[in-house]
Amino acid sequence: MSEEELLQGKHFSITDPKDVNTVIYRINETEKEFLKDSPKYTIERLGYTEQFLGENKKKTFFVDEPSQNGNQLVILSFGKEKVVVNMGILEEDKVKISKKPMPMKFKTLYSEKETEYKDFTYTPNLKRPITIIDPETTEEIKPVLYYDENTNEVKGKCKLKPYKSYFAFEIRESKD
Numbered sequence: 561m562s563e564e565e566l567l568q569g570k571h572f573s574i575t576d577p578k579d580v581n582t583v584i585y586r587i588n589e590t591e592k593e594f595l596k597d598s599p600k601y602t603i604e605r606l607g608y609t610e611q612f613l614g615e616n617k618k619k620t621f622f623v624d625e626p627s628q629n630g631n632q633l634v635i636l637s638f639g640k641e642k643v644v645v646n647m648g649i650l651e652e653d654k655v656k657i658s659k660k661p662m663p664m665k666f667k668t669l670y671s672e673k674e675t676e677y678k679d680f681t682y683t684p685n686l687k688r689p690i691t692i693i694d695p696e697t698t699e700e701i702k703p704v705l706y707y708d709e710n711t712n713e714v715k716g717k718c719k720l721k722p723y724k725s726y727f728a729f730e731i732r733e734s735k736d
Contacts, residue, residue: 569624572655578615580639581698584608584648586623587632587731588687601731602687603634605700623650632658634729638695643727669726676717690730692718701726 576582585603606621623631633648633655647658669692692701703716720726 569622570626570650570653571620571622572650572653573618573620574655575613576617576619576637580637582619582635582637583693583698584621584636585634585691587634590687599689602689603691603729603731604687605691606633626650634731636693636698636727636729638693638698638727643695645729669720669728670724671720671722673722675720675722688716690728692720692726692728695725695727 574582584606586606588602588604590600590602606623608619608621611618611620630649630651633650635646635648635657637644637646648655649658688703692703693699694701701718701720703718705714705716707713708715
């Protein structure tokens with residue numbers, strides 16, 4: 561039995577051309593019992609393996625414990641000067657690019673001095689609705705967690721380096 565068959569879940573592959581690096585996040589809806597004091601949606605970065613095919617990279621992404629109703633995905637393809645954002649749905653073992661946009665806010669962060677970005681709230685199982693990514697490496701900037709005694713919540717802050725751009729995105733509840 562192969563390593564992939566031993567994993568519980570689903571997998572799918574994409575091929576990145578030269579100078580493009582794709583990362584994918586799964587959107588999770590927060591469990592009802594945590595909803596009162598938590599963000600409605602959280603995001604989870606998918607793990608992947610990489611295989612080089614000439615100048616291209618084939619990436620196989622893994623979704624642990626997939627939802628029966630399909631899994632909503634945010635697909636971020638980082639190129640030299642831009643980020644292409646797509647929404648997708650994993651159904652069975654196929655990813656379909658979604659025509660219905662998810663309410664998502666994203667922006668570029670830049671400062672000429674070292675700065676801390678945003679307090680954001682976690683769910684009780686330490687999932688969060690926002691992530692900040694270094695577009696050069698596509699690595700997440702790991703937040704520093706702390707306990708806010710005033711609100712009785714676990715929160716996070718990210719330290720950002722000066723003279724560097726970052727990509728941040730957050731999944732939000734639709735207003736309609």
